[in-house]
Amino acid sequence: MTKLLDVKNLSVSFGGLKAVNQFEIQIGSQELVGLIGPNGAGKTTVFNLLTGVYTPTEGSILLDGNSLIGKGSNKIVNMGVARTFQNIRLFKNLSVIDNVKIAFQSQMKYSALAAVLRLPSYWKEEKLFEEKALDLLKIFKLENFAYQKACNLPYGEQRKLEIARALATEPKLLLLDEPAAGMNPSETNELMETIRLVKEKFEIAILLIEHDMSLVMGICEKVAVLEYGSIIASGSPEQIQNDPRVIASYLGESD
Template sequence: MALLDVKNLSIQFGGLKAVSDFNLSLEDRELVAIIGPNGAGKTTVFNMLTGLYKPTEGNILFEGNSLVGLKPHDYTARGIARTFQNIRLFNNATVLDNIKIAFTLQVKYGLGEALFRTRNFNTVEDNLELKSLELLKILNLDGKADFLAKNLPYGEQRRLEIARALATNPKILLLDEPAAGMNPNEIDDLISLIKEIKERFKLTVLLIEHHMNVVMNIADRIKVLDFGHTIAEGIPAEIQRNPRVIEAYLGGGHVEC
């Protein structure tokens, strides 16, 4: 059985059908990329897969259970985490606190214990700090633990987004344009980072990306969206040769003078 099974997912905003009949089956430990021109509905798919938008039709089955209708935090609790294309960090919190916040689901103490600082509280908090620092180290951010998130350079903010998503202990990680705004060196680092965390955290990854060298390098399979419709699907080599994909990206051959 597939880890994630998305069936005929559609969403309509007023008269606009932003995504229609999106199907996806994600096997455990797979890395699938979604590509497509701007406005194709890629981020909308992510928003539906994380509960931010409720699909008008279709179903999302995660480990055999339907997730449609649940709140976004339920999606996260079950193991779907994401990053955002437009970075959404907790800006006025420190880098360390950004991670600790994402660990909230795993924190086990009551309000009373927190207010009176019991021994259990202290143990849990010590452990939490340890785990958070370890995670920051993996993403090469441990030197910046006490910085406010908003004061990090852009590339590091993107990495912090990934670190924060990892802290929720996901099975599936959704990355929304992680390479946006990065220079070629940073992109190379990102590619190895994604490969590394995928192995280390045993992740299944769904990726939206415009940089083709990222996609072609790491994706097992690619889905191409255009105007909300899936126009192609296959391994990278197939997609590169697919005439419909080329048309969607470069425009059709029909020219009127």
């Protein structure tokens, strides 16, 4: 069976540093996979390669059998890969709901003329996308903030808004870069539950970067461990927790 995402021998260097080195991963169409590893291991760089921000020096990236290499970031979004960023990137002066609606843009069908003249076709679609955006905000309990400026949201809610916006592009694969960063433990647990729910509801695959091991082990079906740009282990959470190399280099001695 072909995997949704099939990455092989992926490498990129910055100056003399091999930030990602012979990286590989396979993700099934509705799998929730964790990507863990110490600071500077290359996790975010992997996302930047998958989304066309960087071009790899070697390797292949196949989504549903189609290569993503050399495709621009917008094209890759249209092909079904959406992401959030380690450092939140929202349109801070736009409303919360407009941040989501912007992501629907490629799906909007009315003509520019219809928009300028505010023709019925424009209003009909506007209403539809307003409702779709509200539905996404509800998943993250953000609907009451819908008409506030994004910059006025608390930090944790801004992170959720980024996920809602990513979902608006109707991805097959969602890449989340430390979505729980800056959240307290109860917010984090709630977010992880929501991420699991999102995966089921939208029937998508998710690749989740996270530092907190216990958290990743709790929700992911598969975990891949990155060190110095290379995968040193991958498997079920249980396999990872018992992998001698992972224990030695990442988990430390357990007592």
